[in-house]
Amino acid sequence: MPLESALVWTPVALSADLPAASVIPARLADAALAVWRAQDGTVSAVADRCPHRGMRLSHGFVRGEALSCIYHGWRYGKSGRCLAIPAHPALTPPETIRVATYRAAERDGIVWVTASQEAGAVPAHDGFLGLRSVTVAASPARLAASLGGTLDGSVIDGTIGGVTARLLLASSGEEGVLLVHLLIASGAADAGKIAASRALEGLRRQAETATITGEAA
Ligand code: FES
Known part of the structure; x- marks a missing residue:
């Protein structure tokens, strides 16, 4: 799966990091997104730019089933x-006032987004559970080498903190920096989760240090 394509399903966040009635910034290749969850649990993704004056919608807030610009x-x-304009409460906004939307879905505790209407099924990672997300200033190959894992496209399989783990890689929007979602075996005990989470910090340092010192990946 290419990291820089907006036309594939891309893991932009863990479901746990997007509680009901909240909005977060995200990246889909070159596009800045606001990903939000309505009170009813539905996840949506829109361009992170208000059609009115360009404010970032990820700075806004969610009330009920609507995202409001701050x-x-x-x-x-x-x-x-656009459903309502507070300065003109009697006005029904024209249908032409709208923000660009993206397809959004959840699976295995991960929020996925794509710009394509043709993208097939959302990738499955059965048996894994999203634990945490970090950014790492290293290449996929360097990260895989630091983990001692196997890199396949934008997925690294291996063991971290003694726990079977999978890393899903995505673009952070910053050159040379990956967004990394750590998934661990869904049956892992709490102690394993803590160990894996700590080990991820160590892995990040190791991969970034190797990048700076130019170790072979
Ligand atoms: S910039 Fe005015 S409502 Fe968003």
């Missing part, structure tokens, strides 16, 4: 359409 309070529904 600047002048324009409210957007799951379809991207």
Whole structure:
């Protein structure tokens, strides 16, 4: 799976990091997104730019089933359409006022987004559970080498903190920096989760140090 394509399902966040009625910034290749979860649990993804004056919608807030811009309070529904303009409470906003939307889905505790209407099934990672996400200033090959794992496209399989683990890689939006989602075997005990989470910090340091010192990947 290419890291820089907006046309494939891309893991942008862990479900646990997007509670009900919240919004977070995310990246899909070159695009800045606002990914939000309505009160009813539905996840949506939109361009991170308010059509009114360009404020980042990821700085906004969610009330019920709508995402509001922090600047002048324009409210957007799951379809991207503007639902209300507080300065003109009697006005029904024209249908043409809308923010660009992306397909969003959840599977195995991961939030996936794509710009393609043709993208097939959301990737499955059965038997794994999302634990945490970090950014790592290293290449996929360097990260795989530091883990002693196997790199296949944007997935690294290996063991971390003594736990069977899978790393899902995505673009962070910053050149040379990966967004890394750590998944661990879903049956792992709490002690294993803690060990894996700590080991991820060590892995990050190791991969970044190797990048700086130019060790062979
Ligand atoms: S910039 Fe978003 S409502 Fe004005």
